[in-house]
Each structure stands twice: as C-alpha cells, then as structure tokens.
Amino acid sequence: MPDRTEVRIAGPKSEETRERILKAALTLFHERGFEAATMRDIAEEAGVATGAAYYYFSSKDAIVMDFYRRSCTEMQGKIEVALKNASGLERRLRELIRVKLVHFAPHRGVLRALLRNGADPKHPLSPFSPQTKEIRDVDIAWFQRILVDCGMRIPKDLESHLPGVLWFFQMGVIFFWVLDESPDQARSDRLLSLAAKSVTSLLRVSTLPLMRPVRRAALELVEIVKGADL
C-alpha cells in the first residue's frame, strides 16, 4: 500500500493556504460526509485550483491524517484535565476514552474514513500503520500512566504488554462508537462503562495464582498478534 499521507512542510507564506484548504475540507466533510466532499469541492471552497490541494496534501487521505494528528495534539491537554478530575482505574479508563469520543464527536464522519480500512496495518491510514505509530505511542503512554498511578498490583508478565492491550480495547470501543447509530450514541456509553468495569475487574482477578494459565494463554495470544504487524 503506497504511502500518500505525507504532508508538505511549510515554506514561508504557504501556511495560510494550507490552513484554508484543511479548514475547507473539514467543513465539507462535516456538511456532506467524507465521500461526498470531492477534492474539487474542497479546492474551490478554499479558493484554489484542484492541484493546489495536492501540493499541500498528497492525497485525500492525507487530509484525514493531518486532522488525526492535530486532534491528538489538541487532546493532550483535555486528557490531562480529565485525569486530574478522576481517580481510580475504572473511572480514569472511562474518562480517558471519553475525552476522545467527545473530542471526535463533531467529526464522526471523518473518523469513519480513518477507520474504514479496518485494522489493515498496510494501509497508511489505520491506527495500526507505521505512519500512525507516533500517535499510537503517545496514546499508549497514557494507558501506561494510569496503570502505574493506580497502584494496583499488576502481574509482572503482563506489565509490558498491558498498555498496548488496553489501547487495543479502546480502539474497539471507538470503532463501535463510530458505527453506533443509537440516539446520541447512548449505546456506546453503556459499552464504555461496561468495558472499563470489566477490564478493571479482570485485572484485579488476574493476580490470583489460579489465573496463571489464563494469563499464559492471553500472553501468547498477544505475542502472536503483536509479532505479526504492529
């Protein structure tokens, strides 16, 4: 899968045009949806020729990628605040993920475009691709942090993988949310609460000696999956 998500680094004045194109794109994505907003529309809305859009963004997907990157940067502060106001692993897990849902709420359509290639790590636009590794790592670090902070006893063998696994579950929730058509995505809210609770319970239980074989199986599973593409 060829990479067309690169983004031109700004020369002196161009930054403003670039911004205009991005803004036009997001506006149109929001108004008509990702597919219905054509590159011609976007360029016109931004007051440039079609080619100019491609001068700044190497593809339509690259626009989404840029949006994704920005969103993640913007969310850092919100996450910090949300975690400050929540305590306990379960609540913090829930709030950490909720920040993302709330942040992306006005742009579910764009996110759908981001996730439309599922988990295929060969597609540059995919939360699992090399191109999004940086974002992914930043995000995984938050899970690491709430795990460490909560002071819960974590089995040594799980420790290194756990943040990544939690991030993976988060992706599941987000994926569900993006497709969720229930009013106000209420169903996703229920899913998120239940997921946070279940994960916390599982973690608590996982330290029991009885659980050793379950942990081993889970670990092997994680290793198979991780070794393949991530």
Added chain:
Amino acid sequence: MPDRTEVRIAGPKSEETRERILKAALTLFHERGFEAATMRDIAEEAGVATGAAYYYFSSKDAIVMDFYRRSCTEMQGKIEVALKNASGLERRLRELIRVKLVHFAPHRGVLRALLRNGADPKHPLSPFSPQTKEIRDVDIAWFQRILVDCGMRIPKDLESHLPGVLWFFQMGVIFFWVLDESPDQARSDRLLSLAAKSVTSLLRVSTLPLMRPVRRAALELVEIVKGADL
C-alpha cells in the same frame, strides 16, 4: 450505503456469459490483485464490453459477493467431512475454521476486498451486513451444531448467544489470517490453535458458580453489541 451487490438472475443462455465474466474476474484478481484488476480488464478477458460486466454484476463488489456466496455453498460439503473426521470441541472448532482458511487460501486477495470495510454493517460487502445475513446464519448454525454435539455442559444464559459469539471469534481469526504475511500464514495457524484451546477452556470454566458475575458482564456486552447492528 447503497446496495450494489445484487446479481441478475439468469435468463436462458446468459448463464454462460456470466460465468465467463466471473471466471475472468477471479483469474485477474488472483493474478494482479483486486485493485489492479480493472473492470475493463475483466470485461476484455471475458471477451465482452465493459457494460456487459455491469449487466451481470451491478458493481465490482458484487463480483466479490458472488464469489463469497459460492464459496460458502462449496464449503458445506468440506465442512461436513472435516467434522466427521474430528472429535472433541477444541479439535472440531479448529477444523471448522481451518476448512475456511484452506478453501480461501488461493483467494486471500479477494477476501481482503471483502473485509476491507472492516465490520461496518452498513457496507453491503461486510460479513456483518444484512446482505450477507443468509451466509452468516448458515455458518453460525455449524457452531451451534458442534456445541450441541460435544455434549459439554453450557450455562443456560450463554446458550443462545454462544454460536454467534464463536462465529465472531472466527471472523477475528480470518481477519488476522487475511493480513498475515508470515510464511505460509504459519502465525495464523498458531493463533487458530491457541484460540480453539482458549475458547474450549473458557467454556469449561464458565460453568463454575464463581464465574457467574463474569458471565453476566460478558452477556451484557454481547447484548449491547448485538442490539446495535447485527
């Protein structure tokens, strides 16, 4: 998402043309991959004009859909045989899924196309869409059957959902397999074995009274997810 996966029902002689187009498509998909094989190529290979291809298949995806349907029909016999030669839940689970992997092995590229829209049930081509419900139901029935046959005690509350859940896990395995680039998809084999074993162990353990709360959480999860789109 508009449905373009319908397929013209055969008039008298047309069946042969239709077959030729399908065969040409599968050949080219196999030789060059799904994206690289254009509808023009396919039509030419079949010795008809581009439009003719669209007379028989309402879209490129419809070809994949047809392939998917046929494959499932063709597999029924193979599954029967495989289950006859295997006993015990774990082995039968493994063999049931392996039949599919083996059957689809020469067409991983086509399957990739089928799964490229991930789990979005709004996309007609998706193992979760209404358009594929019939296929799905047939498939789920096999899981039902090996569950009943194996004589294992299944908690009453899980009973009705379990076949669907197993099917869902199968989709996970297939999804992994489609993306698996390890030599001969050896990694997927390991995943499949581990998954079959884990599922069986979990099921055995699930009857313990201790597990009641875990089952409740799992059930609630299943209900949230199922209620949403399937």
Added chain:
DNA sequence: GCCACAATCTGAACATGTTCAACTTTGATC
C-alpha cells in the same frame, strides 16, 4: 531594478468505477 531559482499554483489530462442511450440478438406468437 533585474535575474535566477525555488516555492506556489493552475487546469487539462489520466485511470477507473459506473451509467446509459442505443443497438443487436433471441425466442415466443401468429
């Protein structure tokens, strides 16, 4: 001010999935 070079921008052209109006073949009916 002017030149050369790079950055920016343009719009026509291309590839590919898809549509469609018109043409041809087929098969039933008389």
Added chain:
DNA sequence: GATCAAAGTTGAACATGTTCAGATTGTGGC
C-alpha cells in the same frame, strides 16, 4: 417466416481521485 418485446451487448460519457507540464509568484544576490 414475420413481428415484436424482452434479453443481451456495446462503447461513449460521467464523476472523482490523482498527476503533471507548465505558468505565476516570491526571494535572495548583484
């Protein structure tokens, strides 16, 4: 066999993501 509607077939045209050869603009050096 003539007729005609339905089935089958054609290829040009369309929409949209993308490319590209060139036009335009901006900038540093003289």
